[in-house]
Amino acid sequence: MSKQENIKMIVFILIAFFFFKDAQAKPIAIYEFTIKEVYDGDTVKIEETAYNLPLSIRINGIDTPEKGHRAKCNQEKKLAEQAKKFLENLIKQANLIYFDELKWDKYGGRILANMYVDGLSVATIMIKEGFAREYHGKKKIGWCK
Numbered sequence: 819m820s821k822q823e824n825i826k827m828i829v830f831i832l833i834a835f836f837f838f839k840d841a842q843a844k845p846i847a848i849y850e851f852t853i854k855e856v857y858d859g860d861t862v863k864i865e866e867t868a869y870n871l872p873l874s875i876r877i878n879g880i881d882t883p884e885k886g887h888r889a890k891c892n893q894e895k896k897l898a899e900q901a902k903k904f905l906e907n908l909i910k911q912a913n914l915i916y917f918d919e920l921k922w923d924k925y926g927g928r929i930l931a932n933m934y935v936d937g938l939s940v941a942t943i944m945i946k947e948g949f950a951r952e953y954h955g956k957k958k959i960g961w962c963k
Contacts, residue, residue: 824892826845828933851864851865851873852864853909853915854872855956856902856906856909857874857902858882858884858885858898858901858902859882859883859898859901859902859904859905859944859949859950860876860877860880860881860882860901860944860950861875861876861877861928862874862875862877862905862909862933863875868938873928873929874927874928874929875917875920875929875930875931875933876923876928876930876931877931877932877933877940877941877944878919878930878931878933878941879932879941879952879953879954879960880941880944880945880950880951880953881950881951881952881953881959882897882898882949882950882951882959883895883897883898883900883901883961885898885899885902889961890960890961891961891962892925892961893961893962893963894960894961894962897949897961900949901944901949901950903936903953904944904949905940905949906946908935908940908943909933909935911948912936913936914933914934914935914937915933915934915935916933916934917929917932917933917934918930918931918932918934919931919932924955927950944962949950
């Protein structure tokens with residue numbers, strides 16, 4: 819997806835602070851955002867519709883190949899582009915996109931969250947399709963052979 823093609827899809831962000839008094843979990847807040855761009859295979863840029871604040875959301879639990887100057891080889895650059903295109907297509911085809919368990923990432927510059935398309939975990943899909951690896955903040959495995 820080019821930068822000129824802004825994704826005008828409205829997504830719902832469910833903050834996953836639940837009350838566990840009864841068997842039904844209830845989110846305490848729902849926010850509406852627009853996805854403006856898929857940055858790479860594990861990050862989307864959003865704009866909060868009420869205040870027009872630009873933010874990035876990194877998908878929790880996965881690592882995808884790095885693009886551009888951060889890639890360690892040409893193979894990683896190619897894999898990064900494939901992962902990005904795959905995520906763009908997932909988003910374009912989705913009827914409902916939502917995020918939960920939002921928190922600031924360890925660097926404080928973006929939000930870390932679970933992302934779902936039509937009720938399915940994007941992290942699980944990306945791993946299953948070979949565009950991502952499971953990642954929980956430890957040392958990353960390289961994408962170059």
